[in-house]
Amino acid sequence: MDQNQHVDPMPTTSLFQMNLDAQNSYNLRSSASWAKVLGVVGIIIGIIFCIWSAITMSKLSNYSDYGYRRGGGFSDAFGGSMGATRTGLWLMIITGIIFIMGGVFSFNFGNRIGAALRSNDQEGLNRGFAALRNYYAVRSITLIILLLFFMLGLLGNM
16 A cells, blocks of 8 residues: 555545435424424513513502602612512513514524425525524523623622
8 A cells, every 4th residue: 555545534524515414304304393383482472471561560550649659760760669560570571572582583493494494495594594593692692691680689689
C-alpha cells in the first residue's frame, strides 16, 4: 500500500451534505404535529389568562369606589392589597401575551415543517426551522426575565 493513500476511518462530512432519511423525516413530522398541539394549547391558555385578568381588573375597579384604596401615587400602584392585585393582574396579562406569542411561533413551526416535508421543499424547511428558532428565542427571553425577577425578589427579601 502506498503511503500517500492514507484512508481516514472517520471521514469529515459537511453539514450541507446531510440528507433526511426515513427516521429523521418521521421524527420531524411527529415534532411538527406536537408543535401544533403545543401552539394551540399555548394560544388558548394565553387568551384565558388575558380574558380572566381583564375581567378581574374590571371587577376591581368597581371596588375602588367604595373606599378600599389607600394612599396615593406609588402606593396606589404597588402598595396595599388593591395595588398588589392590580400589578399581579397586569403581570398575568403580560404572561398571557407571552403564551400567545410562543403558541403562534410553535404553531408556525409545525405548519411550515409539515408542509415542507409533504412537498419536499427546502425553502419551506428553512422557514420552519426559523420559526422554531423564534419559538426558542421567545421562551429563552421569557425564562431569563423570570429568573431576573426571581433574583430581585430574593434580594428584596434579604
